[in-house]
Amino acid sequence: MKEQVGLRGNAWFKALTGSDTPNSGDPHSVLATTAAFGNESALFLCVVPDEDSRFPCVRDGQVGLEEAFALAAHIRAVIAEDHDKPREAKRPIIAIVDVKSQAYGRREETAGIFFAAATSADAYASARMAGHPVISLVAGQAFSGGFLTHGYQANRILAFDDAGIVIHAMHKEAAARITRRSVAELEKLGHEIAPMSYDVRDYAKLGLLFKLLHADDPQHPTSNEVAEVRNSITEAIADARKGKLDLSNRWESDAAKTTRKGTLAVRAALEAQWFNE
Amino acid sequence: MNAPTLIPDFVNRKSFIELDARARAQSLFDEGTSKELVGPFDRIESPWLAKQGIAPQSDDGCIVIKGKIGGSPVVAIAFEGAFQGGSVGEVSGAKMTAALDLATKDSEAGKPTAAVLLLETGGVRLQEANLGLAAVAEIISSALALRQHAPVITIVAGTVGCFGGMSLVAGVSSYTIMTREARLGLNGPEVIEQESGINEFDASDRALIWAIHGGEQRVGMGLADSLVEDDADKVAAAVRACVHKGVPEKHRTEQVELYRARIAAIDTSSQIDPATLRQQWASPKGGVR
Numbered sequence: 079m080k081e082q083v084g085l086r087g088n089a090w091f092k093a094l095t096g097s098d099t100p101n102s103g104d105p106h107s108v109l110a111t112t113a114a115f116g117n118e119s120a121l122f123l124c125v126v127p128d129e130d131s132r133f134p135c136v137r138d139g140q141v142g143l144e145e146a147f148a149l150a151a152h153i154r155a156v157i158a159e160d161h162d163k164p165r166e167a168k169r170p171i172i173a174i175v176d177v178k179s180q181a182y183g184r185r186e187e188t189a190g191i192f193f194a195a196a197t198s199a200d201a202y203a204s205a206r207m208a209g210h211p212v213i214s215l216v217a218g219q220a221f222s223g224g225f226l227t228h229g230y231q232a233n234r235i236l237a238f239d240d241a242g243i244v245i246h247a248m249h250k251e252a253a254a255r256i257t258r259r260s261v262a263e264l265e266k267l268g269h270e271i272a273p274m275s276y277d278v279r280d281y282a283k284l285g286l287l288f289k290l291l292h293a294d295d296p297q298h299p300t301s302n303e304v305a306e307v308r309n310s311i312t313e314a315i316a317d318a319r320k321g322k323l324d325l326s327n328r329w330e331s332d333a334a335k336t337t338r339k340g341t342l343a344v345r346a347a348l349e350a351q352w353f354n355e
Numbered sequence: 356m357n358a359p360t361l362i363p364d365f366v367n368r369k370s371f372i373e374l375d376a377r378a379r380a381q382s383l384f385d386e387g388t389s390k391e392l393v394g395p396f397d398r399i400e401s402p403w404l405a406k407q408g409i410a411p412q413s414d415d416g417c418i419v420i421k422g423k424i425g426g427s428p429v430v431a432i433a434f435e436g437a438f439q440g441g442s443v444g445e446v447s448g449a450k451m452t453a454a455l456d457l458a459t460k461d462s463e464a465g466k467p468t469a470a471v472l473l474l475e476t477g478g479v480r481l482q483e484a485n486l487g488l489a490a491v492a493e494i495i496s497s498a499l500a501l502r503q504h505a506p507v508i509t510i511v512a513g514t515v516g517c518f519g520g521m522s523l524v525a526g527v528s529s530y531t532i533m534t535r536e537a538r539l540g541l542n543g544p545e546v547i548e549q550e551s552g553i554n555e556f557d558a559s560d561r562a563l564i565w566a567i568h569g570g571e572q573r574v575g576m577g578l579a580d581s582l583v584e585d586d587a588d589k590v591a592a593a594v595r596a597c598v599h600k601g602v603p604e605k606h607r608t609e610q611v612e613l614y615r616a617r618i619a620a621i622d623t624s625s626q627i628d629p630a631t632l633r634q635q636w637a638s639p640k641g642g643v644r
Contacts, residue, residue, distance in 0.1 A: 154609075180542065183547065207500065227523075329449075
């Protein structure tokens with residue numbers, strides 16, 4: 079059975095923007111539109127599967143070369159258009175994330191997918207550093223290089239709290255193979271070691287999330303659920319606008335104080351030993 | 356008197372690749388100016404490996420050295436490929452982010468401090484999975500913040516190469532220095548073969564791997580900046596030149612439209628020939644900036 083990656087992303091893009099038609103000039107795997115949001119407008123971005131893509135290794139909803147450059151182009155356009163506006167008037171950028179992974183293909187490696195992915199991550203981070211609130215809504219899967227390319231540079235990350243959400247560095251089968259464990263062992267370890275878990279509730283313990291959201295069936299949201307998600311995104315935008323432009327909120331969060339002691343110890347020690355002559 | 360010497364240069368050169376991460380980083384600095392920070396005696400180890408029966412290392416495979424290169428302040432952060440494949444864990448990743456952040460702070464205070472990243476890494480450490488992935492996102496962000504003020508210089512020398520999330524860090528760097536022995540890509544050949552099949556990528560085909568990921572190709576196609584021999588003096592000279600050049604006028608990752616058009620021009624009906632692509636992308640100046 080084919081995995082249903084991208085369907086939730088598509089559903090939420092449509093629910094929040096009212097459309098799900100790709101722009102002319104973009105690959106059909108990228109949805110991008112500026113839509114009204116509250117009393118302002120926001121740029122919405124989503125990567126969806128395109129079974130007819132001319133790059134075979136992205137057809138199941140992976141993020142590839144065209145996707146990365148299309149995302150970067152849309153974000154860079156918004157940064158340029160809002161260049162002279164004050165921080166509070168810079169358009170929010172909302173990444174709806176439901177990506178299986180980066181593309182695992184020879185064409186992609188040959189043409190430098192590492193660089194394409196970096197271009198998109200740069201665009202997202204540059205928008206954040208320029209003062210745009212960048213919000214990620216994890217509606218389905220958020221794997222590895224796919225998430226690094228699309229969404230992980232956000233000021234604030236929101237995710238649904240159900241079993242369909244998987245945020246991880248690698249899918250279970252591959253991670254088990256590489257770490258020489260069975261999938262069952264890997265699942266057991268995940269319950270003891272939070273960063274290895276495939277459960278979004280454990281992910282929430284790492285301090286990286288702004289908020290967990292709920293929808294009974296995130297693929298078919300009700301109008302009430304859409305309204306609640308809109309409220310949460312509005313809250314995240316307001317929080318991002320009054321926060322720092324870097325990612326320090328992630329390791330300074332309450333949850334990180336327990337889970338990321340290692341990170342905090344390194345930062346304190348390095349600052350204490352840093353010298354300048 | 357002296358018979359003409361028949362000993363070729365490479366016999367006398369000091370190999371860079373044969374050095375470990377600490378010695379590589381040390382070899383770049385002006386003599387007597389460098390000091391290691393948060394070294395092994397601080398014993399900040401991975402909190403996650405021992406719980407899984409894996410021996411941690413007192414520096415978590417990441418070495419931070421501060422000093423001067425060509426008289427300018429620089430911090431070097433080196434991943435040790437011999438420890439857990441140079442993988443990014445919570446602690447090693449946080450070291451890199453924190454060092455970049457402190458360099459940014461100094462730069463903003465009027466003391467531009469460049470960063471040299473020595474990347475021999477397969478990417479995220481799967482035993483610390485989500486904290487490794489989060490660390491990569493944070494490193495990218497901090498590298499982007501620093502490169503507005505001072506150059507971020509990546510060295511991929513070999514033999515591990517630079518793969519996974521850390522390849523994006525190379526991607527956002529101001530300059531990337533590679534040797535012929537080095538490889539740079541998002542997915543390694545084994546991973547592609549595993550995920551997409553042997554017809555997509557035969558991971559035993561060494562010639563194919565180097566034709567795609569190798570230093571000569573990456574520099575030739577303009578996705579890395581200088582190709583150096585495996586010689587510690589030459590690597591150090593290349594780094595000095597980058598520090599001296601300072602922040603480039605435009606970073607490669609800001610040139611979205613140029614590369615988007617290049618991707619649009621690629622015929623994808625069959626696999627792409629690396630040599631042809633290199634020819635098409637090569638610019639007379641050896642780079643695109």
